[in-house]
Amino acid sequence: MDNFKSNIVSLLHDVEIFSGFEDSILEEFVDNMKEVHLKKDESLFKKGDKESAMYVIIDGSVQVHDNEYIFTTLNNKQFFGEYSLIDSSVRSATVTAVRDTKLLELQQSTFDKVIQKRPELWKNVLVSLIKRLRDYNILEEKLTLRTLDIQKKKFEVEKEKENISAQKKELEAINATKDKFFTIIAHDLKNPFNTVIGISDVLLNKYDSYSKEKAIEYLEQINRYSKNAFNLLENLLQWARSQTGSLKINFRRANVSNVIDEVYELFTVTASQKQIHLVKEVNPKLHGYFDVAMVTTVVRNLVSNALRYTPEQGRILIRADETGDMLTIKISDNGGGIEPQKLESLFRIDVRQNFEDSDEMDGSGLGLIICKEFVLKNGGDIWVDSKLNEGTSFFFTLPKAL
Template sequence: MVQENDKQPRVLIVDDIAENIQVLGNILDEKDIEFSYATDGREALEAVSYSKPDLILLDVNMPGMSGFEVCKKLKEGAETKEIPVIFLTAKTEPEDIIEGFTIGGVDYITKPFNSKEMISRVETHLELSMSRQMIASRNHELDKLNAELKEIVASKDKFFSIIAHDLKEPFNTMIGFSDLLLKTIDQKKPAQIKEMVRHIFNSSMHGFELLNNLLEWSRSQTGRIEFKPDCLRIKEVISSVTGLLQDTADKKKIELSIIDENDLTVWADSKMVGTVIRNLVTNALKFTRPGGRIIISCMDNQDYARLSVEDNGIGIDKAKLEHFFRIDTHFSTPGTENERGTGLGLLLCREFIERHGGEIRVESEPGKGSKFSFSLPKHKIQTVDIQK
């Protein structure tokens, strides 16, 4: 017999004659089928309201409320209309049988009971009932998955719309200044030409950064980034990243400081961790005023190393913090020198940290700065791929 989650099917016997209940109960017992009973229609309806059976054996002729009346009430209830009902009757007139099917019965058993016939009909309809329940459960799961999939698709559609919009900005700037430079270069002074070239360079770097993050994020979504953790000195990774960004920091006269008093080692993928630190420090550079300070620290936390990138920049509104690291959210706050950020780098940070079994957090206060922190395992651990 088909059963879902090892559920034992249960039959409710409804008959006003005790001997009939005993006979039916004995037949069901022989097949190890659980059953309960009620001796009249009202008791049956009350029992069903507390606990739904998988099948009801319902006597037609009962005092007070007939079996047909009980069946009608069951079929009117949203929670009970799907319970299959087999009528128990001594009547064999076609009109009675047709009426039983018309009001919702699935079968009938005539009295006196033939045990083989009865058990065959009961098992058949229990099988059908359990199959229907299983299908309904699967359909419910599919509906949930479909709703989740639609939400994911909608979020990604919005995300790519945001990215397409953000990609236009640096290219529009490059095209605009390039066109202006071509048309007026003979009339421009060297200082003016240098300023225009600076705008073109900054826009091209912004576009390159966006495309690079988009490529890495796309590869992470399709499983094309191989996760290769190894034992590494975290200070070496931090120093490598800050070395690449030192020129940007110098231009804004921002101090980059590394604090790693214990010279910690972690079990991590060096490329992924490097990408995380690069994105966090790049963000900090954008939103820190000239003359500010950025501190990259690494603290020992038992089995984990706690890393953080902290700045004394412009900070983040509390309302925006609640929507950080979400694919369907766009942040367009310009940096202190009108630098742009799309939030894609932060999505990438979250993806890579989760691959290491950790999470990334942010604390911030407008006007005082921000602190992004995450943890990395110090020793080899079991990790699982994040399901997209």
């Protein structure tokens, strides 16, 4: 037996349905196999074809596929289609040459002719079929489990996709809101700087023509608008820190009266200059659990706003009370009040706040936005009650210390 024939016989020994076949039988198969030549991209058979033959690749490569889905790629000395020798079902896939390929073809009729001479060989074929059925049963169980696992993972993936989609929409909304907010901030930062630059240019160019009193008036305006810009930048920095997580929170048991006293002392002179009666009503024994620096910022911003909108001879009250397991801090004034339609958007980051009663308030309302963020971070809530021509009251809560 020549080497080529010997190699093919050796290869056929690896075919499951030929297990136990003698070499002489396999040699007879080889003697009756014919060569088939395929050009690159030429199909040997297509899915659905009624074609019964087994093939051995002598030289080349083929792909087993269903349209664009590739099941496998076979190369030299590999075989396929062996079960078509005992099963006349149509082909379940298409086989196409990847490159020029030479194969040996064993037809079902040749297989039947040889087997009929040795009926006992059917026992070997039946054994291989039974083994294959058992393998199919095991495979089916594995596939069932795998299918269930895939379905579960598919459900999880779909749910995750829904979550990601929702998060994406939320993020897009947040980014759009922040973009609008930064546009407002840029506008409000530009205004005081434009005013400062304009007044300082006038002073530089016409300083000799102004009286001392007029020059001081201009300098006071420069000072006021510079402070407004600085306060806006300071608030912006605090807000940015709260957004990036770099703002450290130090919760501890603290006396609310001490916080209010500090803010009260800070604004006593300003209130006196505007002839505003600044009043505090706080039980010195009230203790909460909060970050002192954050709560001080909240009270300071709310009192500062009240001073801006309260007319001369007006009154501002800072009050703290117990409400169940929370403390309620109230900052109220008897200024002009806020229009009802503006109350709803007062703490929104994407809405510019326009208050006609004061040119000192930044239109972004950043101070109130920071108040809300800081109060929420401390486990409380914040709201406002206002009536036109009567005044405004801001309330916020904090956890009471046990």
